[in-house]
Amino acid sequence: MNPALIIENTSVVDVVTGTLLPARDVLVGADGTITAVRPHQPSATTAGRRLDGRGKYLLPGLTDSHVHIAFNGFLDVRPDFTRTLKQYLLHGVTGVVDFFTVGGDFPGSSPETVRDDVNTGRFLGPRMLTSYSCLNAPGGFCDCSVGDAAASVVTRDDVDRELDHITAVRPDFVKIVYDDVFGTLPNLTKELLGELIRSAHERGFRAAVHVASGAHALDAVEMGADIIGHGIVDDVPDGLVPRLVERGIVVIPTLASYEARSLERRRIALPAASPPEVVARYLATRRSLYEINGQLPLYREAFEKSLKALAHMVEEGVAVVAGSDAGTWYTFPGDSLLRELSLYTEAGLSPARALRMATSDAAAAWGFADDRGTVAPGQRADLLLVDADPLRDLSSLGDPAAVILGGQVLDLPALAADIINGPLRPAPEPVDEVPCSPHHLRG
Secondary structure: OOOOEEEEEEEEEEOOOOEEEEEEEEEEOOOOEEEEEEEOOOOOOOOOEEEEOOOOEEEEOEEEEEEOOOOOOOOOOOOOHHHHHHHHHHOOEEEEEEOOOOOOOOOOOOOOOHHHHHHOOOOOOOEEEEOOOOEEOOOOHHHHHHHHHOEEOOOHHHHHHHHHHHHHOOOOOEEEEOOOOOOOOOOOOHHHHHHHHHHHHHOOOOEEEEOOOHHHHHHHHHOOOOEEOOOOOOOOOOOHHHHHHHHOOEEOOOHHHHHHHOOOHHHOOOOOOOOHHHHHHHHHOOOOHHHHOOOHHHHHHHHHHHHHHHHHHHHHOOEEOOOOOEOOOOOOOOHHHHHHHHHHHHOOOOHHHHHHHOOHHHHHHHOOOOOOOOOOOOOEOOEEEEOOOOOOOHHHHHOOOEEEEOOEEOOHHHHHHHHHHOOOOOOOOOOOOOOOOOOOOOO
């Protein structure tokens, strides 16, 4: 059977070993999967669309393991989620893990069905996993972020009710927030955290626990968490790292979000292809939320500590995968993952190791390594073609020569035009600044 697409004479990036396979032809079938990776055959007469890979490097599409597709860098803007999805693709992000869709506006879909609508091709976007919900204490972190859309638990009956509701919408994992924002917000008790994790496990779901402090991370691990949904912004307690390694717990650092909140507004760069409602909000912003709240020094300290914690965890063998918290304050879809990977190299990781954390390691962590995450026969052809060797310099990821989703070569200029030129969505009713302390730090 003739391939539908042939990527010719390219250097294939083996992200697992951190090596290159030069002068390869990659054949993709009509079903969007890779059928062969073979030495280049200059005289081959095989039919099919051809993509010239000479002088270029082919790697798996990137996965951002912590995003919020309901948001687009400002929590007080109502974005068009279809343009948000296209922003990921424009940056070579072909897979995302959404840490709740509640609170979002999804015309033509819903917060409970958008994953399936995207994954079946009803909307163009990266392949998606999601928790769908966000469990916390009444008045806690999720309530602060999305109000009544969050799920609050106080009693064992609450646990059963909310987990039954979540099970009905078939999430890929369960998200639990165990974070009092350093004493400024209500939080779950440790015992209730344990009840939620056990109930998630009984229903066949892994439990991802949002934490910020090392002490809360230690509690989450003790209670049976499978995934730690953020980095540690203070000191890493004794005994935490060995437990993470022993139990194979996945950690997602989200350094880009910490860094973005440590910057003055004038230092926060908006991606060139941004939706009009986001551009309007950005231009109207003179000082960031954290400037106004006087929190920049706290976030700078948190960012530096989380950077140090990342390096220590990776060195000790913790299963760390790349996630940026994209969509939350000043972290923009797609762009923030590229910054996240750059920060890993600033922490001392090699570009090859950072790249693996957003490709094959992410695929293994989320259970789809048999489907994508490498360039190999049988894998889905979610691919990224770049002009320079990303094993040496990750900056080449910022301007891809081609993005391929399920064997289809995307029209990147058209994607950018769709993002930029869409109609300006109506702004929400103006409100005061976020009424509770936003994201991880005391005021």
